[in-house]
Amino acid sequence: MGSPISGLLADIYVDHIEEQITQLPEYTHVSLWRRYVDDILCFWTGTMQELTKFFEAINNISNLKFTIETEINNSLNYLDLTLTRNAHNIDYNIYRKPTTTDVIIPFNSSHAPQIKTPSFNFMFHRLLNTPLTLENFNQELATIIQIGKNNNYPLNFMLNIFHKTKKRTTLNHIYPHLKTSSRYIAIPYYPHIHNDISKILTTHNMNITARSHPTLSNLLINTKPPQHVHNKAGIYEINCNDCQLSYIGLTTRNLKTRFKEHQKNTPRSAIGSHTLEKKHTISLDNTKLLHHSDQFNKLRILEQYEIDYAKHNNKQLVNDITDCPEQHLYKMLHPFKPHHRT
Secondary structure (H helix, E strand, O other), X not given: OOOOOHHHHHHHHHHHHHHHHOOOHHHHHEEEEEEEOOEEEEEEOOOHHHHHHHHHHHHOOOOOOOOOOOOEOOEEEEOOEEEEEOOOOEEEEEOOOXXXXXXXXXXXXXXXXXXXOHHXXXXXXXXXXXXXXXXHHHHHHHHHHHHHHHOOOOHHHHHHHHHHHHHHHHHHHHOOOOOOOOEEEEEEOOOOOHHHHHHHHHOOOEEEEEEOOOOHHHHHOOOOOOOOHHHOOEEEEEEOOOOOOEEEEEEOXXXXXXXXXXXXXXXXXXXXXXXXXXXXXXXXXXXXXXXXXXXXXXXXXXXXXXHHHHHHOOOOEOOOOOOOOOOOHHHHHOOOOOOOOO
């Protein structure tokens, strides 16, 4: 997997390339330049020979290699639109790749309606928010209806979604700044009561979203490989192999890495100094992980708790600080009482 900021870094780099492109002498023939991620729409006013020279100059700027696609019969596909140039303006139409299929969740599946409707919400929203001609509008509407019929959706079901989407789109244009906040509750989907529950909660400005039921596979099978205790972070206890002394510490890295540092006494630690001075030994097998966590603030409290716990149970610790201050947060909230572990 890549870094979480890899997309941002790539976008910054392409922005840098675009700044250099605008400095090219041929850029004066560009009347419009719009980029979406890695797709660029360019309106060119020069000749084809000048366009070829401009394209070659772009590819010489960096290691990035651009490809070019020019209009055919005054039409060009960009993202999910087909742009057609005419004498006075540009006509829009919805573009679907040749490999696109009409497969969506079938109407007779056991999914909740909220899971079946998003496909139509998307297609109708795009239809109503794209400036299509009347002919292209009716053609796209017929295509959406046909996709629904191919997946056994009733016509009334699709028209109901269309009218709701149209009403919502109209209201957004009239009242663009009006926002209504609603609470969402996720519950398993039960066909016979789902709609009744939804109607009741809607009166309280709450919406329900359906989630899938847990399966036997989810409950019984854990496909994630178990992590060895030595590769975990948290509160640990190292016991000396040659005496009764112990050391309690914390680490936000894996236990194995921190243990090696104790063995080398780098950086200096109480248990590391003890082994060097007394010629004693410690081993990873004689080390226990008391709490598993990688949250430092939580581990600081747990470390003090374990030190205090060991002290009240008369355990010999080699820690430099073995007394937990009385003003410590966990002591003020819950005074320590000696007890035995279970």
